[in-house]
Amino acid sequence: MGRAPSRATLAVALVLLLCGCTAANPSATPTPTPTRDPNALNVTALLDLSGSRAPNGAPQRDALQMWADQHSAETPRVKLKIVDVASSPAKTALELRREAVEARADAIVVGVSVDYDDTFANLVQLAQVPVLFTLPIPEPATRGGGWAFALAPTPAQLARTVLDDAALRSALSAGLLVSDESTTAITERIAFTAELARRQTTPTVLTVTATDAAQKLRPVLGSTPIVFFAGTPRSYLEAARNATTGTTLYLSYLCELGDIGDLRDAAPLAAWPGSRWIATSASGVSTPARASFVQAYIDRSSSPPTSVAASAYDALSILASAAADGIDPFGVRDRLQSGTFTGVATTYRFSQSHHAGFSSGDLALLRYVGQRSSPAVR
Numbered sequence: 001m002g003r004a005p006s007r008a009t010l011a012v013a014l015v016l017l018l019c020g021c022t023a024a025n026p027s028a029t030p031t032p033t034p035t036r037d038p039n040a041l042n043v044t045a046l047l048d049l050s051g052s053r054a055p056n057g058a059p060q061r062d063a064l065q066m067w068a069d070q071h072s073a074e075t076p077r078v079k080l081k082i083v084d085v086a087s088s089p090a091k092t093a094l095e096l097r098r099e100a101v102e103a104r105a106d107a108i109v110v111g112v113s114v115d116y117d118d119t120f121a122n123l124v125q126l127a128q129v130p131v132l133f134t135l136p137i138p139e140p141a142t143r144g145g146g147w148a149f150a151l152a153p154t155p156a157q158l159a160r161t162v163l164d165d166a167a168l169r170s171a172l173s174a175g176l177l178v179s180d181e182s183t184t185a186i187t188e189r190i191a192f193t194a195e196l197a198r199r200q201t202t203p204t205v206l207t208v209t210a211t212d213a214a215q216k217l218r219p220v221l222g223s224t225p226i227v228f229f230a231g232t233p234r235s236y237l238e239a240a241r242n243a244t245t246g247t248t249l250y251l252s253y254l255c256e257l258g259d260i261g262d263l264r265d266a267a268p269l270a271a272w273p274g275s276r277w278i279a280t281s282a283s284g285v286s287t288p289a290r291a292s293f294v295q296a297y298i299d300r301s302s303s304p305p306t307s308v309a310a311s312a313y314d315a316l317s318i319l320a321s322a323a324a325d326g327i328d329p330f331g332v333r334d335r336l337q338s339g340t341f342t343g344v345a346t347t348y349r350f351s352q353s354h355h356a357g358f359s360s361g362d363l364a365l366l367r368y369v370g371q372r373s374s375p376a377v378r
Contacts, residue, residue, distance in 0.1 A: 041323045043316065044081045044099040045109040051087025053113060054184070054232035055254045060111040060134060060312035062301045067316045070296075076323050078316055081105070085112060089183075093123055100127035106327050109134060109315045111308075113183045113232075113254075116140070116148075124148045129329045130319070130336055134311040136187070136253060140355040149336055150356040151311040151318075151348065153253065153273070153363055155191035157356075161273045161363045162228065162250050163195055165378075169248060170225040172196060177203040177228045178217065178236065180210065184254055185231025192228055203228075210235040214242070221247055233259050243269050257306060257375070260368040268367065271378050274307035275345040276364035279375045293344040304375065307345055311358075314343030 045064055047057025061082055068080045083099065085091045092112055099105040107130045114120055116137040124131045124140075124147050132149045133140075136158060140148035153161075166172060179189040189205065196203045208216050217239035221227065227243075228250045229236045240249055240263055251260065251272040263270055277290045286294075293313060297305040305313075322335040337355065341348045348357030366375040 039076055040079045041076045041319060041327045042079045042081070042104065042106045043109060043319060044083060044095075044103065044105040044107075045111055045312070045315075046083050046085050046092060046095055046099075047111045048087045048113075049082075049084040053087030054182075054234055055113075055135075055256050055306075055308065057084075057111050059256070059301070059306050059309040063297060063305060063309040063313040064109070064316060066296060066300055067313050071316075071320065074320065076320065076327055078320055080316070087112075089114070093120070096123060096127060096131070100129050105129060106323070106329060107132065107319050107332065109312065111135065111312055115183055115187075116143075118143060121145055121148065130322075130333050132315045132319070134308055134315060135184075138187075138356075141353050145355055146337075146352075147333060148355060149350060151315055151343075151345075151358065152308065153358040153360070154356045155187050156195065157358065157360050157363065158188070158253050158273050159191040159195040161360070161365070163192070163199070165271070165365050166226045166228070166248070166250060167199075172199065172201045172203075172226075174224070175203065175226040175228060176220060176224045177205045177230060178208060178213075179205065179230040180208055180213070180235040182231050182235075184252065188230035188252060192230065208235065208239075214239040218242055226250065232256075237262055240270065245269070253307065255306070257304060257368060263368075268369070271365045271367045273363050274366045274375065275310055276362055276366075276377055277345065278305060278307055278310050279364065279366050279377045290344045310343070310345035314341070314345055314348070317341070317343055318348060 047061055049057050064080060068078060083095050085095055092114060096108060099108055109132050111134045113135055121143040131147055132151055134151050136152045136155050137150050139154055140150055166175060177192055179185040193203055206216060213235050221243050224247060226248050231252055232254045233251050237259060243249055247269060249270040251270055253273045255272045260270060277286050278294060280286050294305060318341045321341060322332045337350045337352050346359045346362040350357045365378045367378045368375050
């Protein structure tokens, strides 16, 4: 029988084993913190550049990049980063958090359709940087939205503008509200229903899908004087082409001009709410800055801008102005919510209790008169 190993021998063996195990594992190196440029304002824009969610973010991307190119030599220098969230609500939320926490963005522009409920509002609050929305959301301040700023008109503003016009043409009780129950459609349907209730009118609501909209609407379009289409119009285009003289179609603020142009003969019957300054810039009624924006955008994109594209352009202007005295997010937020900013889409006014800045007086009903022409005020 051999001798049992001594305690000293066992101790040495144990040390050698532990050293070998330690050497086999690489040491963990902390992820370096991104280097900050004290003279730069880092802005991330979340857009839908792929996927099926509408509206597509390409017009906003063009407007944002145009602003960045035009102001590349100014201080503070705005460093623009565009992230494609691919029409995914989950990716929208994930990228918002990632850009605020990991990429350390100083501000975020959200240019996609979101369900701005308590969950999303809390996500914005946790980001602790100004978040500017270029598509319609309800007044952020009603959900404690100290970091959220709405540049587009609210759904309630849009509903009032459309219904004021429709009431001049027919009894609102004779109208039809059509919804495909997409995210944007639900938001607009709720706003229309609330505004009609305030006017003591109960709407007739027709729910459709992209596949059955034409079939459901064909029997009623000829006998209905006014039709309100809630949400982006892709589901309704085929049906809208069957509209006849005597029926007025009210489409969404989120209309893409190519969609409206695709209405062909029905285009003169269709109207949608938008910035009057974008529509009137070509006629000389607008300011030189607004007319210059429209022409520069047409030169760059070979098509007129939408009101949404104008708000995206304004987003960088507003952030740069608010960051002129420092890029600290708290300071930028405080200057945003106590300032007035003249943009190309409207004059934005914010306060601590009011974070929806679009002026109702700058809304008008627009119509599209040709594939390559700018929209006109009806």
